[in-house]
Amino acid sequence: MTTIAVTGHMDLTEDSVPLVRAALDVLIRRYADDGDLIGVSCIAKGADSLFAEAVLAARGRLTVVIPSKDYRRTEVSSDQAPLFDRLLDAAEEVLVLPHETADRQAYEAANAVxxxxxxxxxxxxxxxxxxxxxxxxxxxxxxxxxxxxxxxxVWPDGAARAG
Incomplete structure (x- = not known):
């Protein structure tokens, strides 16, 4: 069994999304060959969600780490909510950290997990x-x-951050 976690930028440009997803698919397939892959993600917008989708596409299992009790309500935008909810539903394990609010402490704790x-x-x-x-x-x-x-x-040629 291999457990791979993800960290990454949330602010990928629209043109970067398919490039990053393709690079993640290639990387994840290398580890999914043994058939026992677990991906760990906070499923935030951008890299986290793209990684989670790649893990599920490779028939891996998904563990979701939610940094705080209010994360879904306060940090997930309405346009991101359907994907967030779909990934959350697909997760085999969901860890909601005990922090009340999504702040630096909560994110540091999530990264530590x-x-x-x-x-x-x-x-x-x-x-x-x-x-x-x-x-x-x-x-x-x-x-x-x-x-x-x-x-x-993972930072394929042509990838860029918005802003």
Whole structure:
């Protein structure tokens, strides 16, 4: 059994989505060959959801980590809600962390769970250093590497962040 967690950017451009999804499909298939793959994701917009879809497409099992009790209500936009709910329904395991509100502490705790559970971490990451805000993709990559968790960076040619 292989357990792969994901971290990645939420703000992918529209044109980047199919590029990232195709790269994730190729990567996930490498680990799904043994037929016993678990993907761990917070199923946020962007990389997390694309990863979760790739895991399910490869017939892997999905574990969802929800950072806080209010996450669905306060952080999932109306256009993202149908996909979020579909992925949540498809999950074999759902962990809702005990934080009341979706804040930096909740995200840091969720990232810690991802790293704890992972044999590998997939990072949909442009390679940029951490922002001052913390709890982002670069921070999670750094923490995974410090914990000895191998990291597969996915950033296909043509991928970009919005803004």
């Amino acid at each position: 991802l790293i704890e559970r992972a044999d590998r971490l997939v990072a949909v990451w442009d390679g940029e250093p951490p922002s001052a805000a913390g709890a982002g993709t670069a921070d999670t990559v750094r923490e995974a590497r410090a914990a000895g968790v191998p990291v597969d960076v």
